[in-house]
Amino acid sequence: MTRLIAAAALALTALPSLAQDLPDLGGREVVIATENAYPPLQFVGPEGAPIGWEYDAMEAIAGLINIVPVYETTSWDAMIPAVAEGQYDMGMTGITIREDRAEVVDFSDSYMTSQMVMLVRGDEERFTDAASFAADPDLLMAAQPGTTPFYVGVYDVLDGDEANPRIQLFETFGAGVEALRNGDVDLVLTDGTAGNGYVAASEGGLKIVGEPLGTEEFGFIFPQGSDLVEPMNAAIAALAGDGTLDELNTRWFLDYAMGE
Structure with missing residues (x-):
């Protein structure tokens, strides 16, 4: 597995956010399972570093609720069972919110x-x-x-x-x-x-x-009963409200695809 500290791995432009009464998780480290094979949501870029919509969104979320994302790569077929068993704090790779999956993991609110x-x-x-x-x-x-x-x-x-x-x-x-x-x-x-x-x-x-x-609606996944779900939902709502999610859509589904 590849383990990356987000702040060291990614260089992001500043994203706007509304000043809201969001939970402060005190710099808590959150281990996130990723696949890095679903562009433009997450993939390995031309320079060999993982990039994409979800990475940028997670960096914005980290700034809002004061967490430190730590990414570990794993295969898609192993991700949901591993998160369900608590091997990771959460998972992200364009995961469709479905009832059968919600029987073993908790989902965030939809971000896309x-x-x-x-x-x-x-x-x-x-x-x-x-x-x-x-x-x-x-x-x-x-x-x-x-x-x-x-x-x-x-x-x-x-x-x-x-x-x-x-x-x-x-x-x-x-x-x-x-x-x-x-x-x-x-x-x-x-x-x-x-x-x-x-x-x-x-x-x-x-x-x-x-x-x-x-x-289909995409969401992040967590072990059932995770205390991260509520703060994550609050952050997603804030980013939707201040236009950040729309900005990320433009950045990754239009500008990046066009080579801009």
């Missing part, structure tokens, strides 16, 4: 709303929506096991068989997108904000087809 979209190569003409993709048995989809895109692909696009060979499994989201670019798969399902970022940066190499396949 997104819709699932179909990301394809820019010259794709064989299908234009979920139904036409499903109708062609030669077409393949990339997914990470256990993720929201995986389940949407299985149950909303294909036949409900989680072992369907048309779903090609990849350890990271980025690997699935690279397989799409290389022609090894034909579709990647992703949230609309990330999908639009990939399209904007692809110079025509990627596009989105069809209608969105539902809406």
Whole structure:
């Protein structure tokens, strides 16, 4: 695992925040599980350091409630069980708030709303929506096991068989997108904000087809009963109220994707 102290690992521009009566956690160290494979929410940047929307948001939150984030990288499939068991204080990697997950971990309030979209190569003409993709048995989809895109692909696009060979499994989201670019798969399902970022940066190499396949809310996860949930929710509300979350959306889903 890679262990990074946030203040040393990231150089962030100042973010505005409202002066509010927020809890002060006294410089408490908070160990956060991350994956670093879900751009632009969190990923390893060109200079080799972890960057992204969630890192910037967490730095802003840390300033509001006086915590010291410490990041440890782990795989997606291990993250929720590990947080549930208390191996980490919290986890972040664009985690969809779902009832089944809420049975084993506590969620923060939503910090982002997104819709699932179909990301394809820019010259794709064989299908234009979920139904036409499903109708062609030669077409393949990339997914990470256990993720929201995986389940949407299985149950909303294909036949409900989680072992369907048309779903090609990849350890990271980025690997699935690279397989799409290389022609090894034909579709990647992703949230609309990330999908639009990939399209904007692809110079025509990627596009989105069809209608969105539902809406999802992202939240941070904690061991059940964690005393961090309430302070985190207060900080999220403050950042939503002062425009910081909107600023981060612009920074990472538009400016970064466009290379600005």
